[in-house]
Amino acid sequence: MKVSVVIPVYNKAPFLREAVDSILLGTFTDLEIIAVDDKSTDDSLEVLRSISDVRMRIIELPQNLGPAGAANAGMDAAKGDYIVRMDADDISVPERISLQVAFMDSHPEVGASGGSVKFFGSEKHAVELPLTPDACAAQLIFGVPVSQGASIFRRSVLEKHALRYDPAWPRIGEDWLFWLRMARHTQFANLRSVVLEYRRGEQNIGHGRDKAVDFAPLQRAAFEQLGIPFTSEELDLHLMGSTIFKITPTLDRVRSLRAWYDHLIALNASSAFAPQKALSERVEEQWDKLFYHLPKYGLVVAIAHLRLNTRWTIAQLAYALKYCAKAYLGPTPKA
Structure with missing residues (x-):
């Protein structure tokens, strides 16, 4: 068969x-x-x-x-x-x-x-x-x-x-x-x-559950199986990078996350838990995805991400400005 x-x-x-x-x-x-x-x-x-x-x-x-x-x-x-x-x-x-x-x-x-x-x-x-x-x-x-x-x-x-x-x-x-x-x-x-x-729908096993509660022990187990050393703070940062916000994104945390991602790429060069080129590309992909979740935590947080991103685009800057303008000024009144 x-x-x-x-x-x-x-x-x-x-x-x-x-x-x-x-x-x-x-x-x-x-x-x-x-x-x-x-x-x-x-x-x-x-x-x-x-x-x-x-x-x-x-x-x-x-x-x-x-x-x-x-x-x-x-x-x-x-x-x-x-x-x-x-x-x-x-x-x-x-x-x-x-x-x-x-x-x-x-x-x-x-x-x-x-x-x-x-x-x-x-x-x-x-x-x-x-x-x-x-x-x-x-x-x-x-x-x-x-x-x-x-x-x-x-x-x-x-x-x-x-x-x-x-x-x-x-x-x-x-x-x-x-x-x-x-x-x-x-x-x-x-x-x-x-x-x-x-x-x-409601029949899904994860419906209505707190993602941070479920994914923190999972991510911890994943790091352990891959042989990646980490601290509790780095675990929280990694979850934040995966848009699981156990901690609130701030200017300092966005900077720390970028340092953590750079550390992972450097660590992989010697530990080889993934092919180096593929890991670098996947980390940058996740870093880019995070940006679109940051403007709601403040323009300064989103701009910090852009300043740390060598690949930022005018479209990303426009997105941050548009989001913040809408949040602070409200919708444009109809004539």
């Missing part, structure tokens, strides 16, 4: 049939679906049982193990050469698995890959992830290199290196830690094509 699609399920009855059908009705057919019911308290199990397809397998867990434990149970039961991950409330595009299998077959050096993700529901936009192995390696310092729900990976890599999700980790971010462990043994890549439609 070529592909095992692992779908952990917990209380997703309203969306479950659409998610499963998006796989069963897709263009790729040499597959099995392993739906792992994580002791749901709604009608999820009944929905799964109502699906009549010989490619469907259902695992009923005797107790709730959480996303990591349910995913591990599905991967342990997988028979396919490739494992495809899928969330129980998302929709795979019809050609998703065909595209991903073709890519993996033609890139044996890549152990896991994904593709672009299109959000729908309470948010509507598309997200592209880094395409090349070097860019994915550099991304690991800031977050996931591959979207978990859009991923495909080789079962042989998991078995050879005994890779599993950490069931002891809280319910947010187990995928980032999983990719960090996998990165020691293989490479990542992404397709530019959209392969998954990701449903945004």
